[in-house]
Amino acid sequence: xxxxxxxxxxYGEVLGVNRVTLQIGPGITSLVGPNGSGKTTLMNLVTGxxxxxxxxxSVLGIEPDRPELLMKKVGYCTQYDAFPPGLTGYEFVLSTxxxxxxxxxxxxxxxxxxxxxxxxxEAAGRRVAGYSKGMRQxxxxxxxxxxxxxxxxxxxxxxxxxxxxxxxxxxxxxxxAKEGKYVLLSSHILHEVDLLSDRxxxxxxxxxxxxxxxxGVREEIHERPAQILLRxxxxxxxxxxxxxxxxxxxxxxxxxxxxxxxxxxxAEKFYLLVNRLVMEHELELEAVSPADEDxxxxxxxxxxxDGGQPS
Amino acid sequence: MNPxxxxxxxxxQRLEFRKRFLGKRAIPVYLLALIPLALFGGRALVMFLFPSxxxxxxxxxxxxxxxxxxxxxxxxxxxxxxxxIFVPLFRGDILDRSMHYYFLAPIKRTTLTLAKYFSGLLAxxxxxxxxxxxxxxxxxxxxxxxxxxxQLGSLHGLSELASYLLVTSLACIGYGAVFLAAGVLLKNxxxxxxxxxxxxxxxxxxxxxxxxxxxxxxxxxxxxxxxPQTSSIQILADPASPWVAIPGILALAIVLVTIAMRRVKRLxxxxxxx
Numbered sequence: 001x002x003x004x005x006x007x008x009x010x011y012g013e014v015l016g017v018n019r020v021t022l023q024i025g026p027g028i029t030s031l032v033g034p035n036g037s038g039k040t041t042l043m044n045l046v047t048g049x050x051x052x053x054x055x056x057x058s059v060l061g062i063e064p065d066r067p068e069l070l071m072k073k074v075g076y077c078t079q080y081d082a083f084p085p086g087l088t089g090y091e092f093v094l095s096t097x098x099x100x101x102x103x104x105x106x107x108x109x110x111x112x113x114x115x116x117x118x119x120x121x122e123a124a125g126r127r128v129a130g131y132s133k134g135m136r137q138x139x140x141x142x143x144x145x146x147x148x149x150x151x152x153x154x155x156x157x158x159x160x161x162x163x164x165x166x167x168x169x170x171x172x173x174x175x176x177a178k179e180g181k182y183v184l185l186s187s188h189i190l191h192e193v194d195l196l197s198d199r200x201x202x203x204x205x206x207x208x209x210x211x212x213x214x215x216g217v218r219e220e221i222h223e224r225p226a227q228i229l230l231r232x233x234x235x236x237x238x239x240x241x242x243x244x245x246x247x248x249x250x251x252x253x254x255x256x257x258x259x260x261x262x263x264x265x266x267a268e269k270f271y272l273l274v275n276r277l278v279m280e281h282e283l284e285l286e287a288v289s290p291a292d293e294d295x296x297x298x299x300x301x302x303x304x305x306d307g308g309q310p311s
Numbered sequence: 312m313n314p315x316x317x318x319x320x321x322x323x324q325r326l327e328f329r330k331r332f333l334g335k336r337a338i339p340v341y342l343l344a345l346i347p348l349a350l351f352g353g354r355a356l357v358m359f360l361f362p363s364x365x366x367x368x369x370x371x372x373x374x375x376x377x378x379x380x381x382x383x384x385x386x387x388x389x390x391x392x393x394x395x396i397f398v399p400l401f402r403g404d405i406l407d408r409s410m411h412y413y414f415l416a417p418i419k420r421t422t423l424t425l426a427k428y429f430s431g432l433l434a435x436x437x438x439x440x441x442x443x444x445x446x447x448x449x450x451x452x453x454x455x456x457x458x459x460x461x462q463l464g465s466l467h468g469l470s471e472l473a474s475y476l477l478v479t480s481l482a483c484i485g486y487g488a489v490f491l492a493a494g495v496l497l498k499n500x501x502x503x504x505x506x507x508x509x510x511x512x513x514x515x516x517x518x519x520x521x522x523x524x525x526x527x528x529x530x531x532x533x534x535x536x537x538x539p540q541t542s543s544i545q546i547l548a549d550p551a552s553p554w555v556a557i558p559g560i561l562a563l564a565i566v567l568v569t570i571a572m573r574r575v576k577r578l579x580x581x582x583x584x585x
Contacts, residue, residue, distance in 0.1 A: 011581070049411055049580040071417035078415075080582065082408035084326055085334050098322035099416035101315035 001025055002046060002151065002182060007055035009041050015206045016041040020055070022201065022208060024184060028177045030193040031186040033203035039186040040079065042203070043153050046184065047076040059151055072100070075144035079155040081136060083128045089139045090115060090124040096143045114146035115139075119168055133160035141169065145176070152176055154185040170196050226267040230274065231259040231286035238277060245269055258286070319418045320426040327430035331396060336403060340395045340434075343388045344442045347379070351449035358453045367454035373471075376450045377536035380475060384446065385530060389439050389482045390508060396435050397490035398500045400427045401575065408582045424572040428491050435483035443479045447472055474535035481533070481560045485526040488564035488571075495571045495578070526563070529556035 002024040009016035017038040031039040044050040045057060048064030048071075056063070062070045083092055093114055097107035115124045118138040123131065128139060137160045145152055154173075158166050173196060176183050187193045193200065201211040232238060235253050238260055242248045247266035254260065264270045277283045330336055358365045404410040413423055451459040451468075462468030489507060493500035511527045522528045532550035551559065 044580065047415060049414055051577070051579060067414065068417050068419045068422075071415055076411075076415050078411060080408050080411060084329070084409050084412060085407075086329055095322060095326055096412065096416065098325070099319055099413070099418060101319045101322075101417070103318065 001060070002184065003058050004042075004045075005056045007045060007052045007057050009045060009050060010053045016050075017045075017203070017206045017208075020208050022211060024182065024201075026177070026180050026182050027198035028173055028183040028185065028196055030197040030200045031184070031203055032193055032200050033186075037203045038206040039203055040155055041206075042201075043076070043078075043155050043184065043186065046151075047071075047074055047153055049076075072147070073149055074151045074153060075147060075149035076153045077137075077140045077144035077155060077157055079159075081133075083136075085129075086127065088125055088127050089120060089131065089135075089142075092128055092139060093143050093146050097146055100147050102147070110146050110148070111142075114142040117145065117172060118142045119165065134162055134165055137161060138165065138169070141172075145172075149181075151182040151184065154183070156187055157185055158187055226264055228262045228264065228267060228270060228288065229259065230262065230288050233258070233284040233286075234281070235260045237281060237283070238274070241273060241277060242270065245273060316418075316422060319416070320422065320429075323413070323418075323423065323426035324430045324433070327400070327427060328434070330399075330403075331430065331434040336395070336399055340392050340438065343392050343395070344438055347384050347388055347442055347446045348449075350379070350383070351446040351453075355449040355452040365453070367458070369454065369458070372450060372453070373536055374538065376447070377534060377538050380443075380446075381531060381534065381538065384439075384443065385478065385482055386508075386511060386527065388442065389435075389479060390486055390511070392439060393435055393483060393486035393490050394500075394504045397428075397431045397487045398494040398504070400431050400491055400494055401571075401578075402494040402498075402500060405582065411580045414578075414580060420576040420578070421572045424491075424495075424568065424575045428487065428568055428571070431491065432483060432487050435487055436480055439479050439483055440476050443475050444472070447475060471535045474533060477557075478530050478533050481557065482526070482530050484564045485530070485560040488567035489526070492567040492571045492574075495574045523551070526560065529559050532556045 002022075004020045004022040007020045008018045020042065031042060033039050041050065045052055046059055046064065048067050051065065058064075059070060060073055062073070064070055084095065087095065090111060093111040094107055097110055098104070100107075102110065112121075112124075115121055118141050120135060120138050120142065123135055128136060131139065137157065141154070141157060144154065152173075157173075158169060161169060173183050173185065177198065185193075199211065199213050202209045230238060231254075235257060239251050239253060242251055242262060242264070245264070245266070247264050247269055249263040249265060251263070252261040262270060271288075274283075274285070274288060278285060331340075358367065399406075401410065404413070414420075416423075418426075448459060451462045462471075490500065490504065493503050497503060511525055514522055514525050514527050517525075529551050533553060533556050550556075
């Protein structure tokens, strides 16, 4: 497990992260939050690039101030877009593996394998300085996974990738997760995080505001109005009955008068009501679906309302 | 020693060798090294091409070389060469935002510091001893190939050359450690570099007690040719014996490298505030 135990990090008087207590298991975990929310700080703490001001953290039982042990098990694809000068992509990955103490033969084999995994074989002989942003991102990813770590930490790993490379990279993350590895990533591309993550950690202003599986996070926020889309033959009837429920917040009827967008504080009550209407009034339903059961909606709610305030 | 650690140290040497000898960072060092080479090489060439102008005098030129070695090679070329080689070992990687690649390798920070110091040291030893050797050869070559061969064939000549090479090597070790520590401990090591240069430069004017708190005092104590006093305000101090000077510089280097290792152990990657 990756364990944060009441971890705080301050940069002088500036808050990085505060009182973070988390346990992260195998699979894909996404850190979600706006710029400056503390995602990179959390990742740098996990990899020992930063030291906590307070609290303790450990990665697979190893404290991050032991790089000689930790970095055998951890690979980190950072956002820092700088490389040792003059190296080709292949030399860059190879030099990283040599720093791991591998024999030259092992390092060469693993460098080639990692470069193949990120689909950069053709450009591997060219200097990194001439790479596009997406290629630099992929070579950093190759460097992070080349030594086959158990924990892969990826800071905005999908940035700059074209759609094909993005799909391949997501498949690679899923493959790593299937192998039982810990994949900890951050991203602003929320719908992709939603699709590929086993769980999310929502970070805002240095605080973890929610964590867990996406539907679970959604349920944690009891007071948050849920949005539900309903398509039926008599939306006015549904609307009038919904207002009898004290949990309804807002209802919008579609322009074609065949649908409703309902904001309610109690989705369960609403679904029961719809069942009753179908049975009592023979309401013809075309579709009923949650309109916001994704990270974007949860995240927007958490950071744009009081829901984002730490307790 | 654990073979894995040996391979890691060699990997650091490879990367640093590229930077020290092949990167843009190496250009100022090469330019510095060219100054004495051009001076002594040029003189030897002029005397070879125009023998009528040859005013070579073994005794006088040996003293002249000692003066130039002390003021130009030791106090300027080796001093600033060590600034250019050792300060960027950590500070340069932090400024160009590539330090984290080392910190993300499973290598102890203490081992990393030592490996980087030795990579800088190898570069400095190779380059500045080459400069010392070449300028010493040019010195005697100015008197003709026979004079040079005589010096190389005599115990006195070889002992003189060995002394200069020893002083150059100790300067690289001492100044290297000073500027490694400065690069690790300070965000702007240029200010202390200038301060140290000032201190080392006024060494001749310092009271005997203060003279001993400098690297140059111990280095100059080991020089093979004594230089006549040129200034009335120069204060003489007894030269340190080799038994004090050599262990003293090595001990200073060990202390400073240890301080650097302790600092690197706690170093965080905070590129945004560097």
